[in-house]
Amino acid sequence: MKTTKLAITDDHKMVLQGIKTMLKNTLHIKVVATYENAEETLKNIAKDNPDVLLLDINLPDINGIDLCKQLLKKQPELKIIALTNFDDTSFAKRMLKNGAHGYLLKNTDKLEILEALKTVLSGDLYLHKSIQKKMLNHQNKKTNDNGLKPNLTRREHDVLVAISEELTTQQISDKLFISAKTVETHRMNLMSKLGAKNSVGIIKIAMEKELL
Amino acid sequence: MKTTKLAITDDHKMVLQGIKTMLKNTLHIKVVATYENAEETLKNIAKDNPDVLLLDINLPDINGIDLCKQLLKKQPELKIIALTNFDDTSFAKRMLKNGAHGYLLKNTDKLEILEALKTVLSGDLYLHKSIQKKMLNHQNKKTNDNGLKPNLTRREHDVLVAISEELTTQQISDKLFISAKTVETHRMNLMSKLGAKNSVGIIKIAMEKELL
DNA sequence: GTAAAATTCAGGGAATACCCTGAGTTTTTT
DNA sequence: AAAAAACTCAGGGTATTCCCTGAATTTTAC
Numbered sequence: 001m002k003t004t005k006l007a008i009t010d011d012h013k014m015v016l017q018g019i020k021t022m023l024k025n026t027l028h029i030k031v032v033a034t035y036e037n038a039e040e041t042l043k044n045i046a047k048d049n050p051d052v053l054l055l056d057i058n059l060p061d062i063n064g065i066d067l068c069k070q071l072l073k074k075q076p077e078l079k080i081i082a083l084t085n086f087d088d089t090s091f092a093k094r095m096l097k098n099g100a101h102g103y104l105l106k107n108t109d110k111l112e113i114l115e116a117l118k119t120v121l122s123g124d125l126y127l128h129k130s131i132q133k134k135m136l137n138h139q140n141k142k143t144n145d146n147g148l149k150p151n152l153t154r155r156e157h158d159v160l161v162a163i164s165e166e167l168t169t170q171q172i173s174d175k176l177f178i179s180a181k182t183v184e185t186h187r188m189n190l191m192s193k194l195g196a197k198n199s200v201g202i203i204k205i206a207m208e209k210e211l212l
Numbered sequence: 213m214k215t216t217k218l219a220i221t222d223d224h225k226m227v228l229q230g231i232k233t234m235l236k237n238t239l240h241i242k243v244v245a246t247y248e249n250a251e252e253t254l255k256n257i258a259k260d261n262p263d264v265l266l267l268d269i270n271l272p273d274i275n276g277i278d279l280c281k282q283l284l285k286k287q288p289e290l291k292i293i294a295l296t297n298f299d300d301t302s303f304a305k306r307m308l309k310n311g312a313h314g315y316l317l318k319n320t321d322k323l324e325i326l327e328a329l330k331t332v333l334s335g336d337l338y339l340h341k342s343i344q345k346k347m348l349n350h351q352n353k354k355t356n357d358n359g360l361k362p363n364l365t366r367r368e369h370d371v372l373v374a375i376s377e378e379l380t381t382q383q384i385s386d387k388l389f390i391s392a393k394t395v396e397t398h399r400m401n402l403m404s405k406l407g408a409k410n411s412v413g414i415i416k417i418a419m420e421k422e423l424l
Numbered sequence: 425g426t427a428a429a430a431t432t433c434a435g436g437g438a439a440t441a442c443c444c445t446g447a448g449t450t451t452t453t454t
Numbered sequence: 455a456a457a458a459a460a461c462t463c464a465g466g467g468t469a470t471t472c473c474c475t476g477a478a479t480t481t482t483a484c
Binding site for chain 2: 016017
Binding site for chain 4: 168170184187188191198199
């Protein structure tokens with residue numbers, strides 16, 4: 001059995017350190033590189049050439065989903081395991097759709113990491129238990145009440161900001177040079193995406209999720 | 213110099229492991245306990261009796277701000293350093309207001325941890341640099357209207373809370389057993405007191421001033 | 425190059441919020 | 455006890471939001 005080369009991308013030094021320590025005395029596994037952001041990862045991944053990358057989803061520069069896609073374009077052989085705080089089905093689905101090979105929560109232990117590595121190296125998908133269960137149960141149920149940031153479109157964000165400035169629909173339409181009807185459409189979509197009942201809810205949720 | 217007893221509360225095993233490893237070969241510092249949630253922390257803190265607690269703010273059971281308050285009630289001598297992903301001023305302020313002695317971001321390194329420990333043990337506050345800078349800017353720049361909390365009346369507060377729950381005027385009147393017209397009066401007074409143009413502004417300002 | 429997502433816009437109607445003036449009642453403060 | 459503040463409510467009007475359906479155009483993704 002040849003040694004597996006592992007790389008880790010996470011902007012928290014503590015997590016990097018934690019994983020490295022967990023795997024320090026493990027045979028057949030060697031942490032060959034750690035990165036603190038997406039740019040660094042993209043720049044060095046070819047050179048370091050790991051077999052598996054543990055990839056944090058919440059990075060400062062690019063979101064993990066896009067990064068995942070880009071990385072696989074450069075390194076088709078690379079196995080990517082998403083690493084996240086969030087126990088969320090829809091996010092996991094999106095990651096897997098974009099080519100990730102596994103999904104791990106950060107409150108995992110050494111054993112599970114080893115299990116995940118073994119699984120993805122053999123070509124299978126590895127999902128954390130709780131995610132597996134949810135995927136089976138929830139199938140296609142849309143719950144927007146998780147701790148995730150919904151990804152708003154550019155225009156939705158514009159309207160969101162304008163709403164938070166206490167502007168009326170008409171004022172927003174003047175500001176953005178679009179019709180009032182279009183503003184209403186965006187506001188409706190914001191309510192829907194955020195699970196809000198009205199503009200107050202939009203702002204409340206947006207502030208809680210740090211969307212502003 | 214006597215040895216400092218350190219405890220850590222974080223629901224991510226990786227972070228726990230990471231900090232422990234960072235401090236492993238450090239003289240005068242010993243990690244005496246690690247907890248994965250608030251309940252565990254409250255239950256064992258007296259027994260373990262650490263000098264300093266590194267406390268993650270995002271816990272599954274109780275939020276870190278409340279936990280901080282409770283812990284200090286039980287252990288007034290304990291120094292608490294908040295640990296978080298978020299580089300957020302208002303959050304830091306609230307933590308410090310509730311008795312925390314320091315504020316560290318998770319992407320920190322060993323040197324800064326040691327610096328923070330030294331600072332809080334000597335009785336001072338330790339703030340991460342980026343937070344310090346932001347706090348200064350906020351105080352000088354954001355004096356948009358004296359950071360004083362407008363004192364709302366009991367009823368105004370009731371209505372404020374109801375508005376933040378995305379209720380309509382009619383629903384609020386049913387909830388508080390007053391007429392819809394009275395609710396409108398209170399809402400008008402809220403707008404006037406907070407300097408808001410509409411309900412969105414009421415909520416935005418109320419959240420910023422922590423009136424909710 | 426085709427499918428998917430995003431952006432744009434409209435009509436029309438019901439519901440709600442916003443705003444003004446005015447005023448009686450209760451509670452708190454001095 | 456008097457004054458001040460808080461709480462209550464109303465009439466009547468205008469402005470705005472909310473909600474639905476439907477659809478063309480542009481941009482982005484695969």
